[in-house]
Amino acid sequence: MVRFQNVGMRYGLGPEILHDISFQLAPGSFHFLTGASGAGKTTLLRLMYLAHRPSRGLISLFGRDTTTMKRRELPALRRRIGVVFQDFRLIDHLTALDNVALPLRIAGAKKEAIGAHVSELLSWVGLKDHIGARPPTLSDGEKQRVAIARAVIGRPSLLLADEPTGSVDHEQGLRILHLFEELNKIGTTVVIATHDRDLIARFGRPVLRLVGGELSVHRPPRVVAPSSALAQQAGGL
Amino acid sequence: MHSDLSFDNDASRHFVPLIVAVMVYLATLALAGSMSIGGAVDQWRDAVRGSMTVQLPGRPGGQTSPEAVANIKAITDALLATPGVASAAPLPDSDIQALLEPWLGDADLPADLPVPILIDVTLDDGVSLDPKGLAQRLAVIVSGVQVNDSGASLERLVRLARSVQWVAGIIVALVGAAATAIIIFAARAGMSAHRKTIELLHLIGAHDSYIARQFQFRLLVLSLIGGVLGLVFGAVTLLVLTLLSSQVQASLVPRLSLTAPQWAILAMLPILGTAVATVTARMTVSRSLRQSL
Ligand SMILES: Nc1ncnc2c1ncn2[C@@H]1O[C@H](COP(=O)(O)OP(=O)(O)O)[C@@H](O)[C@H]1O
Ligand SMILES: [Mg+2]
Numbered sequence: 001m002v003r004f005q006n007v008g009m010r011y012g013l014g015p016e017i018l019h020d021i022s023f024q025l026a027p028g029s030f031h032f033l034t035g036a037s038g039a040g041k042t043t044l045l046r047l048m049y050l051a052h053r054p055s056r057g058l059i060s061l062f063g064r065d066t067t068t069m070k071r072r073e074l075p076a077l078r079r080r081i082g083v084v085f086q087d088f089r090l091i092d093h094l095t096a097l098d099n100v101a102l103p104l105r106i107a108g109a110k111k112e113a114i115g116a117h118v119s120e121l122l123s124w125v126g127l128k129d130h131i132g133a134r135p136p137t138l139s140d141g142e143k144q145r146v147a148i149a150r151a152v153i154g155r156p157s158l159l160l161a162d163e164p165t166g167s168v169d170h171e172q173g174l175r176i177l178h179l180f181e182e183l184n185k186i187g188t189t190v191v192i193a194t195h196d197r198d199l200i201a202r203f204g205r206p207v208l209r210l211v212g213g214e215l216s217v218h219r220p221p222r223v224v225a226p227s228s229a230l231a232q233q234a235g236g237l
Numbered sequence: 238m239h240s241d242l243s244f245d246n247d248a249s250r251h252f253v254p255l256i257v258a259v260m261v262y263l264a265t266l267a268l269a270g271s272m273s274i275g276g277a278v279d280q281w282r283d284a285v286r287g288s289m290t291v292q293l294p295g296r297p298g299g300q301t302s303p304e305a306v307a308n309i310k311a312i313t314d315a316l317l318a319t320p321g322v323a324s325a326a327p328l329p330d331s332d333i334q335a336l337l338e339p340w341l342g343d344a345d346l347p348a349d350l351p352v353p354i355l356i357d358v359t360l361d362d363g364v365s366l367d368p369k370g371l372a373q374r375l376a377v378i379v380s381g382v383q384v385n386d387s388g389a390s391l392e393r394l395v396r397l398a399r400s401v402q403w404v405a406g407i408i409v410a411l412v413g414a415a416a417t418a419i420i421i422f423a424a425r426a427g428m429s430a431h432r433k434t435i436e437l438l439h440l441i442g443a444h445d446s447y448i449a450r451q452f453q454f455r456l457l458v459l460s461l462i463g464g465v466l467g468l469v470f471g472a473v474t475l476l477v478l479t480l481l482s483s484q485v486q487a488s489l490v491p492r493l494s495l496t497a498p499q500w501a502i503l504a505m506l507p508i509l510g511t512a513v514a515t516v517t518a519r520m521t522v523s524r525s526l527r528q529s530l
Contacts, residue, residue, distance in 0.1 A: 049440060050440070050530065051436070051440055051530065052530065053530060071527065071530075072444070074530070075439075075442045075443060075444050076442070078439070078440060078441065078442040079441070079442035083440060083441070089433070089437050091241055091243070091434060091437070092243065093243040094241065102241065102438075102441060103441045103442065106438065106441055106442050106443045106447060107442060150441075
């Protein structure tokens with residue numbers, strides 16, 4: 001699904017932020033990505049969602065080498081990737097509905113097909129009453145949920161979330177993670193960047209840890225599943 | 238059309254229509270001027286085709302003095318004997334006076350003013366006479382005879398008119414080039430203002446064409462508004478000029494009167510301008526998008 005081989009990354013002429021990163025994510029896997037602030041989590045995700053080309057090394061996605069790919073082939077690949085940006089990146093003059101519908105519209109979906117589907121998802125993330133609201137009128141937590149809805153609306157094969165629980169309270173963070181688990185159950189490969197150790201411990205998933213520009217993989221023993229009450233909550237999310 | 242890019246607050250909203258309006262206005266006037274000069278040239282050609290004027294030195298006492306009468310008779314006879322000449326007749330004093338009126342006023346000419354005598358010569362169809370040879374022959378009969386080759390002076394006038402048309406053409410071309418440069422600038426400025434949104438659209442899988450289309454449509458609307466405004470102001474200006482020029486009696490001043498097809502050509506200017514703006518915007522945006530990842 002995702003394969004990095006000896007990837008190095010620097011911005012412009014700056015210092016190398018990632019050195020010799022090599023790892024592989026199996027289809028349907030669920031990983032946390034952690035590391036101190038400034039360790040390069042966002043940079044690593046940006047490489048995965050093709051916002052940057054690596055300074056060196058090979059990156060393949062969905063079994064295809066992205067470094068030799070032509071520009072016009074990238075959109076098809078990007079449409080299979082859902083991204084929750086750390087800074088949300090919602091479009092301020094569009095309603096929540098239109099923001100979430102954007103990936104579908106870009107992919108050329110029919111207008112009628114979009115509307116119902118999008119409002120259903122927005123109600124599902126608890127924004128039923130904010131469908132027509134524009135981002136500047138929403139709280140950070142609400143924006144984050146719009147951003148999450150936009151990332152998952154196209155049923156991506158790969159979901160990359162950059163600190164998706166950074167702006168919501170603990171309770172809501174759990175609900176969001178349960179949503180991601182649901183998507184993971186239906187086959188989506190998930191990578192979540194976070195420095196919330198509590199969350200990581202709670203979900204007992206393999207962890208990619210960035211330290212000093214190097215990546216290590218940790219597979220903690222799966223802790224006892226979180227309370228079934230939480231699982232039920234996720235169902236109602 | 239739905240737009241993902243928020244254009245409401247960017248500068249192009251005001252300055253693109255304004256600039257396009259000015260450009261179309263200037264182009265309308267230049268083109269209209271050029272077309273009426275073209276019409277005037279045709280009229281001049283028709284007016285002087287197949288005619289010449291022979292000028293005799295004036296005599297005190299005007300055309301009625303015995304000397305003048307004899308001279309006129311001798312020259313007219315010689316002209317009529319020349320092959321290719323259909324008719325030859327002196328312009329009456331009153332016509333000459335009318336010709337001189339703009340310079341001398343409408344008072345009766347003093348009797349002793351040596352007003353030149355003009356003989357109007359009409360040629361047979363398709364005939365042209367060498368004015369120099371004719372002048373030499375006639376000078377033997379009456380000294381000081383001049384033959385005005387209206388054809389030659391017309392050609393000088395036509396050359397002048399053509400150069401004015403060239404200048405008008407160059408103005409239209411420069412206006413077009415300036416407008417294109419401004420559209421390129423506006424498209425680039427728009428792209429840098431919306432850089433973050435453009436990156437987002439790319440990252441969620443938009444092709445360049447999806448993004449370029451939105452800029453293209455935006456500039457289409459703005460330049461169409463400007464173009465129509467420019468044409469309306471241009472047309473109003475032309476109507477006023479037409480009205481003013483119809484009050485001028487000088488036959489050499491080209492009348493500003495456009496035919497229906499010429500008005501139709503002017504009406505195409507905003508459409509042409511919009512098409513150029515749209516294609517330019519599309520090309521500029523696509524080109525610069527290609528440099529992103
Ligand atoms: N666009 C950029 N240009 C230059 N340096 C950058 C850029 N983005 C991030 N960095 C630098 O790269 C390092 C890693 O940043 P980032 O990937 O955002 O880390 P994290 O997401 O783990 O906090 C930081 O030192 C940061 O200053
Ligand atoms: Mg980050």
